[in-house]
Amino acid sequence: MLAFAKGHGTLNDFVCFSDPDGVLDLTDEQIRFLCDRRAGIGGDGTLRAVRARHVPGYQQHGDTWFMDYRNADASIAEMCGNGLRVFLRYLLTEGLIDDRPIDIVTRAGVRHGEFLDGDQIRIGMGVPRVAPDQVPVTVGEQVFQGRAVDVGNPHAAVLLSSGGLDTLDLTREPGYPAEVFPHRANVEFVEPVGDHHVRMRVWERGVGETFSCGTGTVAAAVASATAAGEASGTWRVDPPGGSLLVDLDPAGARLTGPAVIVARGTVNL
Template identity: 45%
Template sequence: MADMTTWRFTKGHGTENDFVLVPDLDARLDVDAEMARSLADRRAGIGADGVIRVVPTASATEESVRAMAERAPWFMDYRNADGSVAEMCGNGTRVFAAYLRREGLEGADEFEIATRGGIKGIRIEGEMIATNMGRWRFLDPDRAAADGFDSLVHVDGGDEPWSALSVDLGNPHTVVALPETVVLADVDLTRAPHVKPDPSNGTNVELVRVLGDAHIAMRVHERGVGETRSCGTGVCAAALATSFWAGDAEPTRDWTVDVPGGRLRVRALPGHQVELAGPAALIADGTVDLSAL
């Protein structure tokens, strides 16, 4: 941990998926698991779904991240609220990009950022920020093609497990097509759903309700966090899975996804890539006294 007793921070959110951003432009700070948990604590800390360290890519500890420095000078070093390291966060990329733009660290309308899930392309669309989330894939494409599903999900209070489809967007997702008899708002997500087969590194679980043509509503339980108001990679996974169930083996349409925190757009791109677009807000700046955490 750095020897400083106070750190600067910015609080931001993307469709109410909220983050504490810690600028570390000189790569001097140690935002370890304990520190991330303390900062994200909603009673004793600042409060957030995750913590983002803003650091030069060339200074990342991981060699695989440092290799991205020539294309993407800034690294989104992300931890979940429980302190666990995550590959990336879709909503977090937009908040990260908004911070880089506000601070003058990036000035173009298109640029790239580094994440543990690879380089992500950013495009500014007025009040919206679009992120190329990169390649996606079904974790078990053979079962997906044969059955449309590859796993089962059970929630507390539910009578029967629900069929689900596993989608990889650099982090793992399990998307549930809710039966017509189940009300999305009534599902208990206070505890992590039980997924079978049990993913070795955990998974985010998305519950989906179709609202209309290329329009769905979603709730999500994020691994290492719990239920959140939004999840960018989860929104993409939900749209891609629902498009697949609708008969689009190669998605081409834009999808509108409503989450408790707002509305996002998902666009399939060539080469099995996908783009997420939505708002980002930086709502507060301050300093935190580390000795009080």
């Protein structure tokens, strides 16, 4: 039996469980079961809380919490912005941390988190890297030009004109150059709403179209800022699951949004 909690950040949802001593070795099949929305608990991924000293390659971080994130298909992802906020909320509600600012180890590096008023959490996202050249992204017969953005994990952000977002068919994974994204990519389609305000839809590798993607909102803001010739500013990004704020400056990006735990229980593995 596995004790778990279910949480979400702008409807990007996760199955959370703690394994401080690194003794759980869940199989890919068990991860997929936990994320199955009919046969299991249901989620876009799983979040395992483990001390970094038990994770190969990260032992130098000692007892700092490590976010072991797995996609719904059990593939490993380097980073997850919504997942990190839910991870922090989970640690707090389980009494594993207090509400002081904290560093968390991820496969994309150490990330800083702060608890704000209500259900809001702000996290540092590192310094996003933007490729100078655009890349083709295909959806069915349509071909778009996207911007490759690294937010600790790979993204292709496509900027659309107004009115094109809702007509896209994202039932299948968009196409993109494998040589640019050898480990696959998350793909964002971004449409302007107002000044420093965009909405987006996202295809997450290993999951499919999701209601939200934290790193994807940062990629959307970075691509929009790059197109506008701006290096700093605050962007509101609206995925289908809600609204998130992305603060950009040369020192890095910060993502602010809600994170809530909605259920707890035990599941038979």
